[in-house]
Amino acid sequence: MNRYAMFSKIVLSSLARRRSRMLVALLAVGIGGTVFLGMGAVYYDIPRQMGREFRSYGANLILVPAGEEASLSLEDAARATALLPAEQLIGATPFRYETMYYNMQGLTVAGADLEAARKTSPYWQVEGDWPRTDEEVLAGLDIAEHIRLYAGSSVTLEIAPPEGRRFKKELRVSGVVRSGGAEDGFILMPLRGLEALLGNPGRANVVEISIAATGEQISLLAEEIRAVVPEVTPRLVRRIADSETTVLNKLQVLVYLVTAVVLFLTMICVGTTMMTVVMERRREIGLKKAIGAGNRAIIAEFMGEGLTLALAGGILGSFSGYFFAQAVSLSVFGRGVTLPFFLVLLTLGASLSVTILASLIPVTRATDVEPALVLRGE
Amino acid sequence: MNILELHDVSMIYGQVQALRDITLSVRQGEWLAIMGASGSGKTTLMNIIGCMNKASLGSVILDGENISRLNAGDLTAIRRDKIGLIFQQFHLISYLTAVENVMIAQYYHSMADEKEAMQALARVGLEQRARHLPRQLSGGEQQRLCIARALINYPKLILADEPTGNLDETNQSTVLDIFHQLHAEGSTIIVVTHSPEVAAHAGRTIRLEFGRMLDDSAWKETPPDSGS
Ligand SMILES: Nc1ncnc2c1ncn2[C@@H]1O[C@H](COP(=O)(O)OP(=O)(O)OP(=O)(O)O)[C@@H](O)[C@H]1O
Numbered sequence: 299m300n301r302y303a304m305f306s307k308i309v310l311s312s313l314a315r316r317r318s319r320m321l322v323a324l325l326a327v328g329i330g331g332t333v334f335l336g337m338g339a340v341y342y343d344i345p346r347q348m349g350r351e352f353r354s355y356g357a358n359l360i361l362v363p364a365g366e367e368a369s370l371s372l373e374d375a376a377r378a379t380a381l382l383p384a385e386q387l388i389g390a391t392p393f394r395y396e397t398m399y400y401n402m403q404g405l406t407v408a409g410a411d412l413e414a415a416r417k418t419s420p421y422w423q424v425e426g427d428w429p430r431t432d433e434e435v436l437a438g439l440d441i442a443e444h445i446r447l448y449a450g451s452s453v454t455l456e457i458a459p460p461e462g463r464r465f466k467k468e469l470r471v472s473g474v475v476r477s478g479g480a481e482d483g484f485i486l487m488p489l490r491g492l493e494a495l496l497g498n499p500g501r502a503n504v505v506e507i508s509i510a511a512t513g514e515q516i517s518l519l520a521e522e523i524r525a526v527v528p529e530v531t532p533r534l535v536r537r538i539a540d541s542e543t544t545v546l547n548k549l550q551v552l553v554y555l556v557t558a559v560v561l562f563l564t565m566i567c568v569g570t571t572m573m574t575v576v577m578e579r580r581r582e583i584g585l586k587k588a589i590g591a592g593n594r595a596i597i598a599e600f601m602g603e604g605l606t607l608a609l610a611g612g613i614l615g616s617f618s619g620y621f622f623a624q625a626v627s628l629s630v631f632g633r634g635v636t637l638p639f640f641l642v643l644l645t646l647g648a649s650l651s652v653t654i655l656a657s658l659i660p661v662t663r664a665t666d667v668e669p670a671l672v673l674r675g676e
Numbered sequence: 677m678n679i680l681e682l683h684d685v686s687m688i689y690g691q692v693q694a695l696r697d698i699t700l701s702v703r704q705g706e707w708l709a710i711m712g713a714s715g716s717g718k719t720t721l722m723n724i725i726g727c728m729n730k731a732s733l734g735s736v737i738l739d740g741e742n743i744s745r746l747n748a749g750d751l752t753a754i755r756r757d758k759i760g761l762i763f764q765q766f767h768l769i770s771y772l773t774a775v776e777n778v779m780i781a782q783y784y785h786s787m788a789d790e791k792e793a794m795q796a797l798a799r800v801g802l803e804q805r806a807r808h809l810p811r812q813l814s815g816g817e818q819q820r821l822c823i824a825r826a827l828i829n830y831p832k833l834i835l836a837d838e839p840t841g842n843l844d845e846t847n848q849s850t851v852l853d854i855f856h857q858l859h860a861e862g863s864t865i866i867v868v869t870h871s872p873e874v875a876a877h878a879g880r881t882i883r884l885e886f887g888r889m890l891d892d893s894a895w896k897e898t899p900p901d902s903g904s
Pocket residue numbers: 674689692693694712713714715716717718719720721
């Protein structure tokens with residue numbers, strides 16, 4: 299029988315044939331592994347999950363005309379948005395603001411790509427329908443209350459194009475929008491409809507962009523846009539971009555802390571368990587030495603048992619950690635986590651290293667045991 | 677030829693002087709009994725001879741090698757190669773079967789060999805019990821297993837500390853029979869015992885009292901072994 303076969307026989311028999319206290323270490327490593335992998339998965343997934351989540355709070359990057367210009371061309375805006383990573387881009391909505399008159403009173407009409415607006419401003423609540431044709435509009439909540447507009451009513455606006463005569467146009471109100479922001483005071487209509495009424499197509503005053511990225515990354519992208527498309531000026535919507543980054547950073551620090559504390563506790567638990575086991579087995583260690591075991595053999599057997607349990611604990615922990623992360627993600631974000639395989643390897647590695655570290659002192663104690671105690675019958 | 681020589685060996689534990697100036701020679705193939713009251717230093721002496729403790733003073737020459745100045749690692753190697761130990765409390769490894777308990781001694785020595793381990797068990801009449809755990813064996817069977825383990829690496833010296841202390845008459849005589857066989861084959865055996873009956877089987881008896889060697893029966897009662 300070769301050395302490894304006998305070695306595994308000794309290690310496995312010791313684990314299997316006595317109800318060892320070392321099983322406590324298995325439990326500790328299992329729990330440690332669960333938290334480690336769970337935290338790892340959340341840590342890895344949070345920026346992506348939270349990024350998407352935050353995107354429901356509206357645009358975090360806007361494009362405005364460069365210099366003194368009042369408007370920018372949609373072509374330039376398209377060149378700028380093309381620089382953004384497609385898989386992170388939620389949407390880009392051009393807005394063009396014009397003044398029209400209702401009963402001699404000026405009011406702001408915003409022409410927008412309403413399809414895109416539904417993505418960049420998912421928090422808008424529309425009572426009624428979104429416009430289906432270019433001659434339908436959404437009335438902002440405040441305007442709607444002021445001049446009594448509602449879904450299905452119509453509004454007649456007086457339009458003064460820069461060239462040509464003033465004229466009146468009746469538009470159907472498909473719904474009332476409530477945004478909680480400036481839009482509540484506007485009439486919103488499809489950009490193409492606005493262009494048809496006023497001419498001068500292909501221009502916007504502002505393009506609102508929503509992108510799933512950290513504040514830092516957005517800053518870098520903004521730099522790039524500034525450099526490549528000088529006709530537009532990118533601006534971070536600071537409030538949102540910064541708070542996203544802050545929240546993410548805090549969450550990640552929390553994850554680090556919890557993981558470190560759990561690893562430390564696991565190490566303490568494994569260490570004290572190992573120490574107890576060494577004390578309990580002094581007589582057996584003495585006997586093994588008396589019949590010829592060297593320190594290396596004693597260390598190998600202890601580490602063999604410890605690492606077998608650590609491996610089992612790590613595998614156990616990886617499974618339960620995955621379910622833990624899945625459950626957390628489902629309940630918090632409403633979608634599952636993606637678990638990269640390297641996290642499982644990392645968990646196993648952490649389980650083994652924690653066990654080795656925790657066993658260093660106990661194992662040294664084991665080699666200190668004197669064989670003479672066997673004959674003395676202690 | 678002397679397999680073992682002790683010159684002025686003393687062992688001091690703090691205030692206690694467990695052994696005083698022991699000088700003793702043991703020839704190859706000799707069967708020696710060590711007797712003495714409890715606390716007289718018998719186990720202390722066995723621990724020194726068995727390379728498990730170093731003497732505080734004096735020199736110990738085992739198989740031609742002075743072991744009194746060796747470090748723990750070298751002592752382990754000598755213990756593994758030259759000594760077979762048998763204990764009063766048997767001291768078997770609880771989670772290994774009988775044959776595995778023999779094989780682990782082979783494993784620490786060099787290479788586990790199941791066939792050879794089975795032969796050793798057969799020699800002490802335990803071949804039917806090879807797959808039993810120690811707790812499934814009787815006291816006599818456990819002691820025979822302990823002997824099989826002690827013999828497996830062909831030790832030059834067999835040390836037994838009260839090997840029959842926990843055994844009944846029948847098992848005691850079984851164990852003594854095995855010792856007689858080993859002696860006949862030329863093994864050197866040192867047995868510590870309280871029992872004059874057990875000591876009577878040995879070729880020579882020494883007595884300890886308060887750590888001193890009192891008398892040496894070899895010189896008084898029996899002529900020195902012819903040597904083998
Ligand atoms: N490790 C030790 N530390 C301190 N004193 C010790 C130690 N080992 C033995 N002694 C002392 O040395 C003396 C001899 O002990 P030893 O165990 O050799 O006696 P023994 O003859 O084997 O007795 P018994 O017949 O009861 O087994 C005793 O007084 C004992 O207390």
